[in-house]
Amino acid sequence: TNPVRLYAWLELAIGVYALIFPLMIAIAEKIYAGLYPAVADSFTLITVARMVLALGVMLLPTLLMGGTLPTLLTYFANRLATLGHRSGLIYGLNALGAALGSFLTGYALLELLGVAWTNALAGTLNLTIGLLAWILSRFVINSPLKKDDAAISRQNACATSSFQRTDKPHAERAQLILVIGAFTISGFVSMSYEAIWLRYLSFYFHETIYLYTGIITFFVLGIGVGSLVCGYLVSRINHPVAFLGLLQAGIGVSTMLAIYAPIRY
16 A cells, blocks of 8 residues: 555665675575585586575565566556556666666776675665655555546556457457567567677677676666657557567567677777
8 A cells, every 4th residue: 555665665675685695695605615515526516506596695685676666666657548658767767777877886886895885885775765765655645546446447448448459358368468478578588688698799898897787787778768768659659569569570680680790890
């Protein structure tokens, strides 16, 4: 009933975890040192050990981070008519902030403050955001989402109109499943791109911390700008499913051109 307060608790938890993150790394290092003699001779075992330890260290904070966006959307995107615009706005601003944070961290803060103090600064910022959100949550009595039957009926009618009209409910559901499946696969492909492009660019820029910083910065920057632009356009698009298909095709074509186009030295 109070998404702002939930958001505050998420940010506070992220900040606390960031501050104890060096301790978590130290524990993981001790576990890895104990496992290493038993797995060192097997590439498969040592890879599994590293993945499990990385999962154990990173799963909780990333789950908390993943919860912040839908929580904010619950509060700000309270009308279906503005859902696309506000979702694009919130996600776009978040991505732009992520790009700026990546750029400043990789190119400035790590050099000026070091890893430990940069991590402490990030955790302190999360705690500050969480505290401010908790203060603001005291003025939020209930979730702005309306749960009455009339509102739900109107939302369902609007949602149905965003797909191709048909008299067959099973066809509508099949189309919805197809769209969600395509969107899921696109997420898989997007993260694959990040790893693949890193491999390609390492030949030209060498494997340094600045290469990783640059890849993440521009990757997230593009996502942020695209979210803002399409969030603005989405209310003007009559066939969102077709537009989604064009976007996916554009991603594939532009990627093929970027990788296989001749490069002049």
